[in-house]
Amino acid sequence: MKIAVTGAFSYTGKYITQRLLARGDEVITLTGHPNNPDPFNGKVKAYSFDFDEPDKLAETLNGVEILFNTYWVRFSHGKNTHEQAVSNTLTLIRAAEQAGVKRIVHTSITNPSLDSHLPYFSGKAKLEKAIKASSLGYAILRPTVLFGDEDILVNNIAWLLRKFPLFGLPGNGSYRLQPIFVEDYADLAVDLSTRKEDIITDTVGPDIFSFEEMVRLIAAEIERPARLLKMPPKLALWASQIIGAFVGDVVLTQDEVDGLMEGLLVSSEPPLGKTHLADWLKENNHSVGMKYASEMKKHYR
Numbered sequence: 001m002k003i004a005v006t007g008a009f010s011y012t013g014k015y016i017t018q019r020l021l022a023r024g025d026e027v028i029t030l031t032g033h034p035n036n037p038d039p040f041n042g043k044v045k046a047y048s049f050d051f052d053e054p055d056k057l058a059e060t061l062n063g064v065e066i067l068f069n070t071y072w073v074r075f076s077h078g079k080n081t082h083e084q085a086v087s088n089t090l091t092l093i094r095a096a097e098q099a100g101v102k103r104i105v106h107t108s109i110t111n112p113s114l115d116s117h118l119p120y121f122s123g124k125a126k127l128e129k130a131i132k133a134s135s136l137g138y139a140i141l142r143p144t145v146l147f148g149d150e151d152i153l154v155n156n157i158a159w160l161l162r163k164f165p166l167f168g169l170p171g172n173g174s175y176r177l178q179p180i181f182v183e184d185y186a187d188l189a190v191d192l193s194t195r196k197e198d199i200i201t202d203t204v205g206p207d208i209f210s211f212e213e214m215v216r217l218i219a220a221e222i223e224r225p226a227r228l229l230k231m232p233p234k235l236a237l238w239a240s241q242i243i244g245a246f247v248g249d250v251v252l253t254q255d256e257v258d259g260l261m262e263g264l265l266v267s268s269e270p271p272l273g274k275t276h277l278a279d280w281l282k283e284n285n286h287s288v289g290m291k292y293a294s295e296m297k298k299h300y301r
Contacts, residue, residue: 002026003193004064004101006071006092008044009036010298011150012107013070015186017044023190030060030071030092051088054095061099066193067092067136070107072124074152074295075253082119089127093134103137105193110142110178110202111264118255121264128200139192139199141185144265147277148182149284150293154277156251157215158289160243161224168229170236170257173212177265180205181275188272205273208266214277221281222289233257249294 003020007013008029017040020027027044034046049071050057061067069092073085096104112125131138147154161167180203188203209217212228219226231239240252259265281288 001065002028002063003066003068004028004030004061005044005068006030006049008040009033009038009046010070012146012182012185013068014039015148015182016068016070016189019186019190028060028064030057049088049092051091054091054098057091057095058098061096061101064096064099064101066103066105067096067101068105068189068193072107074120075250075255076119077250077296082123086123086126090130093127093130093136097135101136103139103193104131104134105139105141105189106131107189108140108142109264110144110204110267112142118259118264120255120259132198137196137198139189139195139201141189141192141201141203142267143180143185143203144205144267145177145179146182146185147179147280151182152293152295154179154218154281155289155291155293158218158222158224159292160289161215161219161222161226162289166227166229167215167219168231168236168239169212169215170231170233170252171261172230173215173228174210175261175263176208176210177214177260178204178208178267178271179214179277180271180273181277181280184273184275201272202267202269203273204267204269204271205275205277206271207277209277211260217278218281218288221278221285223285233261247292247294249292249296 003025005013005017008017017027029044029046030049034048047060073080109124112121114125116122216226244251
């Protein structure tokens with residue numbers, strides 16, 4: 001099949017693309033950074049998103065049978081806002097319809113809601129609604145936090161633990177999350193792409209941690225003392241801004257703190273991912289957190 005993957009040179013899209021190429025599919029990618037390093041040695045042709053030229057975007061998708069969409073923004077910055085990401089994705093959905101794409105495999109988020117005060121979660125809900133109303137067959141996957149090589153959250157927690165004598169927990173650290181291994185997620189996405197029925201499913205891992213438990217686990221596996229300091233969320237956010245100024249990045253946002261503390265990153269459905277975070281950390285304890293992973297450098301250059 002001819003398949004399009006948004007962000008095949010980036011994170012989640014890269015692991016999906018590896019699996020598609022391995023089974024013999026032709027893959028193209030839509031990207032905001034067409035000049036990024038190509039991990040596939042020219043096997044994947046890159047096209048710009050062209051959200052401002054919908055007809056050109058539809059032309060790029062001509063002949064594509066399945067579209068894997070991982071496009072989104074973690075936080076609003078400059079013109080790259082959640083509202084703009086919603087608008088761009090709606091353009092992508094319409095272009096896919098115009099091009100005759102048969103199915104979309106869309107990365108959403110657990111617990112999306114049109115009524116959410118958090119634009120990340122309300123924006124994802126708007127896109128799910130649009131996909132369900134479209135002519136496309138669909139598999140909508142709802143992950144929480146992805147971990148693996150090149151991830152942001154787990155890597156940067158490890159980096160902070162390696163660099164600083166104290167680690168600040170926003171609030172009491174009891175709020176929960178349920179991370180999934182990025183390669184488990186890619187396996188599920190590719191598997192669900194070939195189903196005939198429309199699917200909406202949470203895609204989460206086998207472990208549910210409190211945030212404090214997860215930080216202590218990471219600290220133990222990288223053999224760094226976990227000197228944790230529970231602090232008011234506003235103070236933790238302020239501290240993250242100081243670190244962010246040092247590394248030239250946005251370490252944490254108010255919306256991310258709110259989403260964590262409201263328990264939105266946990267599923268009530270049976271876990272589909274199989275890899276335990278502790279097992280992955282044991283295999284990667286000498287590399288995780290050795291370098292800071294910058295969201296700004298990855299996506300906002």
